[in-house]
Amino acid sequence: MKIKKILSLVLAGAMALSIGCTSGKQGGSAVGENSGGDSGGDKKLVVGYAQLGAESEWRTACTNSIKEEAEQRGIELKFSDAQQKQENQIKAIRSFIAQGVDVIGVSPVVESGWETVFKEVKDAGIPLVLVDRKADVSEDLYTSYLGSDFVEEGRKAADELAKLIDSKGNIVELQGTVGSSAAVGRQEGFLERLNEKYPDIKIIKSQTGDFTRAKGKEVMEAFLKSDGENIDALFSHNDDMAIGAIQAIEEYGKKPAEDIKIVSVDAVKGAFEAMIAGKLNVTVECNPLLGPQFFDVCEDIVAGKDVTKYIPSEEGVFRQDTAAQDLPNRKY
Ligand code: AHR
Numbered sequence: 001m002k003i004k005k006i007l008s009l010v011l012a013g014a015m016a017l018s019i020g021c022t023s024g025k026q027g028g029s030a031v032g033e034n035s036g037g038d039s040g041g042d043k044k045l046v047v048g049y050a051q052l053g054a055e056s057e058w059r060t061a062c063t064n065s066i067k068e069e070a071e072q073r074g075i076e077l078k079f080s081d082a083q084q085k086q087e088n089q090i091k092a093i094r095s096f097i098a099q100g101v102d103v104i105g106v107s108p109v110v111e112s113g114w115e116t117v118f119k120e121v122k123d124a125g126i127p128l129v130l131v132d133r134k135a136d137v138s139e140d141l142y143t144s145y146l147g148s149d150f151v152e153e154g155r156k157a158a159d160e161l162a163k164l165i166d167s168k169g170n171i172v173e174l175q176g177t178v179g180s181s182a183a184v185g186r187q188e189g190f191l192e193r194l195n196e197k198y199p200d201i202k203i204i205k206s207q208t209g210d211f212t213r214a215k216g217k218e219v220m221e222a223f224l225k226s227d228g229e230n231i232d233a234l235f236s237h238n239d240d241m242a243i244g245a246i247q248a249i250e251e252y253g254k255k256p257a258e259d260i261k262i263v264s265v266d267a268v269k270g271a272f273e274a275m276i277a278g279k280l281n282v283t284v285e286c287n288p289l290l291g292p293q294f295f296d297v298c299e300d301i302v303a304g305k306d307v308t309k310y311i312p313s314e315e316g317v318f319r320q321d322t323a324a325q326d327l328p329n330r331k332y
Contacts, residue, residue: 045103046076047298048096052109052133053084055177055211056240057268061332062107062132062288069291075298084109084177084210090117097124103298105129110179111136118142127301131294134181139309144297146311148286150182154189156317157263158198160282161233164261168200169232172223174209174216174245176237182286183208186237186265204230209241216241220248228252236264239271239283246279257281257320267318269330275323285315288332 047070051063063081070077078101080092086109096104097120104126108114111134118141121128130145161171173190176183187206194201205223209216216236223231236242242264246256254260256279264271267285274280293311300307318326 044074044076045298045302046078046099046101047295048078048092048099048101048104049080049131050089050092050096050104050106051079051081052089052107053082055084056213056238056266057270058238058240058266058286058288058332061268062290065289065291065332066105066131066294067291069295073295073299075295082109086110086113093117093121097121097126100124101126102302103127103129105131105294105298106135107132108135108181109133109177111181111184112179115141127298129294129297129301131290132182132288143301144307144309144311146290146293146297146313148182148313148315150185150286151189151192153265153284153286153315154186154191155193156189156284157186157235157265157282158190158193158201160284160317160319161235161261161263162193162198162201164263164281165201165232167198170202170204170227170230171233171235172220172227172231173203173206174219174234174236174241175206176208176211176241178208178210180211182211183237190235209236209244211238211240213240213244216244217248218244220245221252224248224252224254228254231260233261233263236262238286239264239266239268239274239280242280242283243270243274246274250279267316267330268332269327272318272323272327272330275318275320276327278320280320282317282319284317287313287315 049066082088104121114135114137118137122141127143130142132147134145204227207219209219234245236245242262249256249260256262262280263282265284265286267283271280271283297307
């Protein structure tokens with residue numbers, strides 16, 4: 001009896017030891033254990049994504065793309081919406097670190113102020129991918145940046161706007177969120193083109209509308225109040241603000257896209273509808289459907305493959321005359 005009892009205790013101990021060893025081995029490399037390599041292969045990849053908010057039609061499309069793609073690939077997504085507040089994004093990133101996710105993705109609401117938390121991510125050994133917007137940090141603090149060339153979007157917008165007003169006139173600018181890479185880049189590209197090629201185009205007013213429809217309308221109302229009879233064109237850093245501005249222009253008694261030409265950025269469906277209604281002239285594309293590229297990068301990283309530091313999105317320009325043909329093919 002006694003011997004039997006001792007034998008079963010030894011057996012139980014040996015089993016516990018072997019389970020302990022296996023989980024110890026897996027736990028040693030979060031990257032390896034989810035990569036489908038030596039350690040079982042069926043454990044889900046866990047990705048934390050710190051989205052900046054839900055401020056525009058574009059952002060909604062971006063979020064949907066990330067969520068849908070995670071579901072399709074069977075990836076466990078921990079998603080956080082920071083409501084346009086950097087401190088909320090930082091909290092989310094810290095909570096992803098605490099949960100030991102395999103990869104962290106973030107769309108930084110502004111460029112500055114990320115150094116400390118990104119260092120924490122690096123110290124925790126978690127790869128970090130910047131999605132859509134850039135951060136002003138040294139390159140060793142993130143693995144890859146995936147998104148648009150905002151400076152190029154600004155250049156394209158300037159060329160389109162110049163065509164509409166024969167390279168001369170007064171324009172007003174609705175800027176995106178102050179300090180965001182999207183607003184900084186678009187303004188830089190736009191000004192660069194004006195300085196180089198269009199000396200007779202003057203920016204008479206420029207203010208932020210924070211990428212939202214409501215603020216775009218509010219700021220355009222103020223522009224019209226002070227300079228209503230002097231404005232030839234509007235450059236809006238996104239379609240949502242342009243749509244808000246269109247309302248303000250109509251309420252002021254002018255015809256958008258005729259009396260005041262309008263070029264914006266994003267190419268969301270709302271912009272095509274406005275172009276078809278003859279109220280917006282041009283939209284420069286900024287692609288929000290980043291889910292597939294984002295999870296490709298995540299999977300490549302955990303599989304130990306080399307990933308490039310910058311992965312650009314491919315983008316076009318859409319004008320009023322083809323908007324009705326283009327709309328049915330738009331996915332966002
Ligand atoms: O960072 C991309 C920008 O953010 C889009 O142009 C804008 O609509 C969004 O809010």
